[in-house]
Amino acid sequence: MKSSQPVVILIGAPNSGKTTLFNHLSGKNFKTVNYPGSTIEYHTSGFQSQFNIDAILLDSPGIISVIPNSPDEEVTINSLFEHPSFGKPDLIITTADASQLSRHLLLVKQLIECGFKVVVAITMNDILKDKSLAIDAEALGKLLTVRAVKINAKTGEGISELLEAVKSSLQEPAKEIKKEVCERWNDSENLIKTFSEIEEIENKVLRPLNPSQEQLEKANKELSSLILQEDENKILPESKTLKIDNFLLHPFWGLVIFFFVMALTFASIFWLALPLMNLVDYVFAFLNHAVIRELGHTWFSDFIAFGVIDGVGAVSIFVPQIIILFLILGFLEDTGYLARGAMLIDKPLSKIGLNGRSFVPMLSGFACAVPAILAARTIPNRRERLLTIFVIPLMSCSARLPVYVLLLSFLTPPDYYWLAGLGLAAIYVISILSSLLIAAIIKRFNNKIIKAKDDSSFILELPTYKFPKLSIVFHNAMISAKAYLSRAGLVILSISVILWFLTYFPDYNPNIPNINKASEEYFQLANSERIENSFAAMIGKVIEPVMKPLGMDWRIGLSLVPTFAAREVFVSSLALIFKVTAKDNQLQVSLISAMRNAKIAGSNEPLFTASKVVGLIVFFIFALQCMSTIAVSKQETGGWRIPLLQLFIYSTLAYALAFITIHGLQLFGIP
Amino acid sequence: MRTAANLSNGEKARITSVDLRHPSARRILEIGFTPGQEIELLNKSFFNDPLAFAVRGTIIAIRKDEAKSIIVE
Ligand SMILES: Nc1nc2c(ncn2[C@@H]2O[C@H](COP(=O)(O)OP(=O)(O)O)[C@@H](O)[C@H]2O)c(=O)[nH]1
Numbered sequence: 001m002k003s004s005q006p007v008v009i010l011i012g013a014p015n016s017g018k019t020t021l022f023n024h025l026s027g028k029n030f031k032t033v034n035y036p037g038s039t040i041e042y043h044t045s046g047f048q049s050q051f052n053i054d055a056i057l058l059d060s061p062g063i064i065s066v067i068p069n070s071p072d073e074e075v076t077i078n079s080l081f082e083h084p085s086f087g088k089p090d091l092i093i094t095t096a097d098a099s100q101l102s103r104h105l106l107l108v109k110q111l112i113e114c115g116f117k118v119v120v121a122i123t124m125n126d127i128l129k130d131k132s133l134a135i136d137a138e139a140l141g142k143l144l145t146v147r148a149v150k151i152n153a154k155t156g157e158g159i160s161e162l163l164e165a166v167k168s169s170l171q172e173p174a175k176e177i178k179k180e181v182c183e184r185w186n187d188s189e190n191l192i193k194t195f196s197e198i199e200e201i202e203n204k205v206l207r208p209l210n211p212s213q214e215q216l217e218k219a220n221k222e223l224s225s226l227i228l229q230e231d232e233n234k235i236l237p238e239s240k241t242l243k244i245d246n247f248l249l250h251p252f253w254g255l256v257i258f259f260f261v262m263a264l265t266f267a268s269i270f271w272l273a274l275p276l277m278n279l280v281d282y283v284f285a286f287l288n289h290a291v292i293r294e295l296g297h298t299w300f301s302d303f304i305a306f307g308v309i310d311g312v313g314a315v316s317i318f319v320p321q322i323i324i325l326f327l328i329l330g331f332l333e334d335t336g337y338l339a340r341g342a343m344l345i346d347k348p349l350s351k352i353g354l355n356g357r358s359f360v361p362m363l364s365g366f367a368c369a370v371p372a373i374l375a376a377r378t379i380p381n382r383r384e385r386l387l388t389i390f391v392i393p394l395m396s397c398s399a400r401l402p403v404y405v406l407l408l409s410f411l412t413p414p415d416y417y418w419l420a421g422l423g424l425a426a427i428y429v430i431s432i433l434s435s436l437l438i439a440a441i442i443k444r445f446n447n448k449i450i451k452a453k454d455d456s457s458f459i460l461e462l463p464t465y466k467f468p469k470l471s472i473v474f475h476n477a478m479i480s481a482k483a484y485l486s487r488a489g490l491v492i493l494s495i496s497v498i499l500w501f502l503t504y505f506p507d508y509n510p511n512i513p514n515i516n517k518a519s520e521e522y523f524q525l526a527n528s529e530r531i532e533n534s535f536a537a538m539i540g541k542v543i544e545p546v547m548k549p550l551g552m553d554w555r556i557g558l559s560l561v562p563t564f565a566a567r568e569v570f571v572s573s574l575a576l577i578f579k580v581t582a583k584d585n586q587l588q589v590s591l592i593s594a595m596r597n598a599k600i601a602g603s604n605e606p607l608f609t610a611s612k613v614v615g616l617i618v619f620f621i622f623a624l625q626c627m628s629t630i631a632v633s634k635q636e637t638g639g640w641r642i643p644l645l646q647l648f649i650y651s652t653l654a655y656a657l658a659f660i661t662i663h664g665l666q667l668f669g670i671p
Numbered sequence: 672m673r674t675a676a677n678l679s680n681g682e683k684a685r686i687t688s689v690d691l692r693h694p695s696a697r698r699i700l701e702i703g704f705t706p707g708q709e710i711e712l713l714n715k716s717f718f719n720d721p722l723a724f725a726v727r728g729t730i731i732a733i734r735k736d737e738a739k740s741i742i743v744e
């Protein structure tokens with residue numbers, strides 16, 4: 001599709017200010033990040049109407065050259081020649097950071113020589129000013145034969161000049177784009193040659209802000225521009241960043257701080273997310289109860305209370321953790337710390353076949369595996385990227401939290417709340433350790449499981465430290481949470497409704513003699529009778545043989561079946577199958593007492609015992625129970641091989657380890 | 672032959688060449704480590720690998736193995 005509107009695309013190195021400019025021009029508020037390569041999706045918009053430019057504006061992930069090095073760069077570069085939905089762009093606005101002009105001019109020069117119509121937006125002039133330097137944009141434009149404008153998209157300075165340049169350039173005829181010219185930069189000699197041309201340009205356009213008398217005289221004499229003397233300012237980045245790095249990248253303290261930051265990130269789940277989760281739980285339990293109380297026991301009230309309300313509750317309950325984790329990640333990303341974390345952890349990760357660049361994707365895996373797998377695109381080495389994608393589902397994502405909380409509360413006496421917290425911390429540690437262990441094991445068998453050639457590298461720009469704009473961090477966390485909800489919400493809700501249907505029919509009106517139809521006892525008996533004869537029970541009994549070795553019956557088995565589509569539904573499907581009515585307090589509390597009372601069918605043995613509940617926890621640590629993860633893993637690895645292997649290996653592992661745990665614990669006398 | 676990997680913290684050096692046989696040579700050049708540039712070793716990670724260099728006004732972290740392909744005066 002190529003619309004009549006011209007297409008303007010923002011291209012530039014990571015952290016050169018593309019998204020900031022995009023937001024300013026479009027009036028939108030998208031993610032600006034300080035971790036190289038983290039914009040992995042394109043954002044599209046028009047120009048704000050006040051700017052009077054009728055064109056489509058695209059943001060893009062950062063690239064430093066027209067020769068791609070990783071899949072995320074490849075996507076950007078391919079779309080320069082032919083964007084999948086907008087065709088060939090009419091104009092490129094390329095951003096170049098004034099404080100590292102010579103590096104960023106490489107891409108600018110490449111784009112111009114390939115034949116693209118280019119307007120150069122020079123950003124970060126304020127940072128250069130702190131070094132008492134400035135760029136002569138007009139001179140730069142002349143030397144490059146394009147329009148170059150100094151801007152600051154944070155304050156709006158220079159934007160009107162930029163818009164003028166965009167308008168004029170759009171009116172000029174397009175030139176022929178020569179892809180073969182672009183490919184010339186595959187050649188290292190050509191790169192070196194281009195850089196020496198760039199250095200010449202840089203010397204002509206970089207000027208001291210307050211030239212000394214001596215320099216002025218010299219310049220006059222030579223009738224040339226103010227050439228800078230070999231200036232130490234030119235190689236050194238901002239001094240504030242250097243000072244902070246001496247601390248955060250300190251050989252010893254750097255590591256201490258790293259572990260402290262990570263510990264704090266996870267602790268926030270306990271301190272912030274858990275209380276909020278309980279609140280969500282409370283609200284939905286209250287609603288469930290209110291519906292039954294107001295509408296009585298009919299199929300309709302049952303559907304609303306147990307199908308819809310509990311289903312929506314199952315969707316909502318981990319939203320707090322998702323938002324909190326995305327907030328923290330966004331904050332760390334924006335400060336510039338995540339790039340340092342990647343550097344600090346590169347060596348140990350490379351030992352097990354991963355890469356420092358696996359760090360950010362794996363960390364986001366604790367919120368949700370789907371964006372995490374997408375973020376793995378920034379890993380250049382295919383083998384390392386596939387391995388990262390392979391282990392991401394082991395990261396304890398937010399959807400598991402409600403399950404762990406329920407099962408841990410079952411295990412620990414109510415007065416020992418801290419014990420459950422300790423258990424949760426242990427689960428997170430186990431999930432991290434097992435992902436590292438599995439990565440290490442796969443590395444041993446590397447060629448059999450992940451086929452790719454080995455040319456591992458770690459080259460990462462460490463951006464200057466910035467204090468994040470909290471409103472943007474917050475806004476982005478909300479966008480991530482919304483993306484998550486729209487992806488998972490419908491699936492989870494549908495599963496809840498289907499499951500409700502399966503547990504309610506066909507024997508929806510069981511006949512129970514000799515009991516007053518209005519009594520609470522009657523409803524309990526009717527409920528269990530209805531479930532015993534339901535479609536769900538029929539399905540459950542088919543899978544019962546699989547559950548037997550674990551000492552579980554069809555009811556747990558049936559609660560597990562839908563979790564393979566989305567593990568989020570475990571708590572609500574348990575509640576549905578054990579027909580828990582919230583008694584004006586948290587669903588969890590009622591569910592736990594129902595679990596304590598449940599007996600294995602036809603016997604007096606308790607269904608849930610300590611060993612089996614621990615076994616269930618182990619099952620959830622390993623099992624890959626998420627349709628969206630499988631879909632995105634297929635998309636990102638380019639086939640069914642990896643996702644099917646993941647599904648098979650993790651499910652087998654989950655079952656086997658749950659079996660070993662349960663019987664091992666029972667050997668030690670734990671019921 | 673001295674390489675960027677031999678530098679000690681805070682030491683500056685000028686690049687004479689980059690070993691083009693290194694698999695990451697192109698990226699090393701693209702990111703700004705070209706002959707004639709002055710660089711400074713800023714920080715070493717806990718295991719002395721990767722290393723953070725100042726080059727062309729920014730900080731780039733690269734592995735020791737990659738630093739070995741950057742030959743300095
Ligand atoms: N000091 C300064 N910071 C800027 C300027 N433009 C953008 N930034 C900041 O630089 C960081 C990276 O910007 P972003 O737009 O995300 O870069 P992108 O990776 O190219 O999209 C953000 O923290 C911005 O707030 C500028 O002109 N001056």
Ligand SMILES: [Mg+2]
Nearest residue numbers: 018019033039
């Ligand atoms: Mg961006």
